[in-house]
Amino acid sequence: MVEPLFARPERMVWGVAGLVHAVSDALAARFAACTVRGEVSGFSRAASGHCYLSLKDADGGAALLRCAMFRRAASLLDFAPADGQLVEVRGRLAVYEPRGELQFVIESMQRAGAGALFEQFQKLRARLEGEGLFDADRKRALPRFPSRIGVVTSLGAAALHDVLTCFARRAPHVEVIVYPSLVQGAEAPLALVDALQTADRRREVDMLILCRGGGSLEDLWAFNDERVVRAIVACELPVLCGVGHETDVTLADLAADVRAPTPTAAAELASPTQEEGLALLAAVARVMQRRVYQVVDTQEQRIDRATLRLMRPADVVRRQAERLALLRQRLQARAARHVPQQRQACREWQGRLARGASVAVASHRQRLASLQARLSALDPRRVLGRGYAWLSDEQGHALTSVNAVTAGQAITAELADGQVTASVVGVMRRDAE
Numbered sequence: 001m002v003e004p005l006f007a008r009p010e011r012m013v014w015g016v017a018g019l020v021h022a023v024s025d026a027l028a029a030r031f032a033a034c035t036v037r038g039e040v041s042g043f044s045r046a047a048s049g050h051c052y053l054s055l056k057d058a059d060g061g062a063a064l065l066r067c068a069m070f071r072r073a074a075s076l077l078d079f080a081p082a083d084g085q086l087v088e089v090r091g092r093l094a095v096y097e098p099r100g101e102l103q104f105v106i107e108s109m110q111r112a113g114a115g116a117l118f119e120q121f122q123k124l125r126a127r128l129e130g131e132g133l134f135d136a137d138r139k140r141a142l143p144r145f146p147s148r149i150g151v152v153t154s155l156g157a158a159a160l161h162d163v164l165t166c167f168a169r170r171a172p173h174v175e176v177i178v179y180p181s182l183v184q185g186a187e188a189p190l191a192l193v194d195a196l197q198t199a200d201r202r203r204e205v206d207m208l209i210l211c212r213g214g215g216s217l218e219d220l221w222a223f224n225d226e227r228v229v230r231a232i233v234a235c236e237l238p239v240l241c242g243v244g245h246e247t248d249v250t251l252a253d254l255a256a257d258v259r260a261p262t263p264t265a266a267a268e269l270a271s272p273t274q275e276e277g278l279a280l281l282a283a284v285a286r287v288m289q290r291r292v293y294q295v296v297d298t299q300e301q302r303i304d305r306a307t308l309r310l311m312r313p314a315d316v317v318r319r320q321a322e323r324l325a326l327l328r329q330r331l332q333a334r335a336a337r338h339v340p341q342q343r344q345a346c347r348e349w350q351g352r353l354a355r356g357a358s359v360a361v362a363s364h365r366q367r368l369a370s371l372q373a374r375l376s377a378l379d380p381r382r383v384l385g386r387g388y389a390w391l392s393d394e395q396g397h398a399l400t401s402v403n404a405v406t407a408g409q410a411i412t413a414e415l416a417d418g419q420v421t422a423s424v425v426g427v428m429r430r431d432a433e
Contacts, residue, residue, distance in 0.1 A: 040084065042083065052066075054066050067091075148177065160211075209242065210223075240256060
C-alpha cells in the first residue's frame with residue numbers, strides 16, 4: 001500500500017473548559033494590565049465586600065463591559081462609586097469561567113468626572129430648581145387619614161407588591177386604586193404623565209403614590225424626565241414619591257409633595273396604622289365623654305336649684321310679700337313727700353295766674369280805651385256836627401267835585417241830625433289860583 005505524499009492533519013476539537021482557559025490565557029497575555037474609562041452602571045456591593053458593576057461609554061454607545069472589584073481593591077477606594085459617575089479603572093481582562101463571560105477585574109479606580117447622564121441630571125435639576133418647581137412653600141401636606149389612595153406604577157413591579165402588602169398589614173380599610181404605567185424605557189415618561197393626568201382628572205382618590213423599585217441611573221431615568229416633573233407639579237392631588245432605594249434621588253422625588261426613601265416607606269407614610277387611628281378615636285371619645293359629663297353636671301345642678309325652689313313655695317311667697325311691703329312703704333313715703341310739694345306748687349302757680357290775669361285784663365282794657373278814643377275821633381258824624389254835610393247823588397254816590405253836578409239835579413245832603421233832599425239851582429266853579 002502506497003502512503004499519500006501529503007497526510008491530512010487531524011481536526012482539533014476543543015473542550016469547553018479548555019477553550020475557556022485558552023481564551024482566558026490569551027486575554028491575560030494580550031491585556032495583562034490596561035486602563036479603561038467609562039460610566040458606572042448597575043453598581044452593587046455584596047455582603048462579602050466584593051463590588052460588581054458595568055462600564056459603558058459616556059457618549060451612549062451600545063458596548064457594555066462587566067466588571068468585578070474584589071474586597072481588597074474595594075477597601076482602597078477613597079470615594080463611594082455611584083451610577084452615572086465617569087471613572088477610570090485599571091486592571092486586567094479575564095473570563096468568568098462558570099458562565100463563560102468576559103469581565104474586567106478592577107485593581108484600582110479613580111473618578112474621572114461626572115458621567116453624561118449624571119451631568120444631564122445636574123443641569124436639568126438646576127434649571128427646574130431655578131423655575132421654583134422644587135420650592136418647599138408650594139408643597140402640600142398629605143391627608144392624615146386617607147380613605148382611598150392611588151398608586152402609579154407598573155402592574156408587574158415588585159414595588160406594587162410591597163405597597164399592597166404594607167397597606168394590607170397596616171391599613172386594610174384603605175382602598176387602593178392602581179393607575180398602571182411603564183416605569184422604565186423610552187415610552188415610560190409619556191406613560192407616567194398620562195397616568196398622573198388620568199388620576200388627577202378622575203379625582204377618585206385622596207392622594208397619589210408614585211413608585212418603583214431600585215435600579216441604575218438609566219433604569220430610573222424616566223423619573224428624571226422634565227415632562228414627568230411638570231406633571232407632578234401640575235397635579236392637584238398630593239403626590240408622594242417613593243422611587244428606588246434610599247440613596248436614589250430623582251427629580252420626581254424633588255418635585256413631589258413628600259419624598260419617601262423606598263416604595264414600602266411611601267406606603268407607611270401614606271397609611272397610618274389601625275392602632276394609631278383607634279388610639280386617636282379613643283382620645284377623641286374621652287374628650288367628648290368629659291364634655292358630656294360636664295354638661296350633664298351643669299344641668300343637674302340647675303335642676304337641683306330649681307327643685308329646691310319648687311319644694312318650698314311658701315318661702316317664695318314670703319319673699320315676694322316682703323318685697324311688695326317694701327315697695328308699698330317706699331311708695332307711701334314718696335307720696336307723703338311729693339303731695340305737699342305739689343300742693344305748694346299749685347298754690348304758687350294759682351297766685352301767679354291770678355296776678356298775670358289781672359295785669360293782662362288791665363292792659364287790654366287800656367288798649368281798648370285808646371282804640372275807642374281813636375275810633376270816636378274818626379267818626380264822620382262828629383264832623384257833620386260841626387256844620388259839614390255829606391252830599392250824594394240819586395244813586396248814593398258821594399259828590400266831591402262840582403264837575404259831577406249839573407243844574408236841576410236832585411241831590412241828598414246828610415246832616416248831623418238827618419237828611420235833606422234838594423235840587424241844584426246853579427253850579428259855580430272856583431278858578432284855580
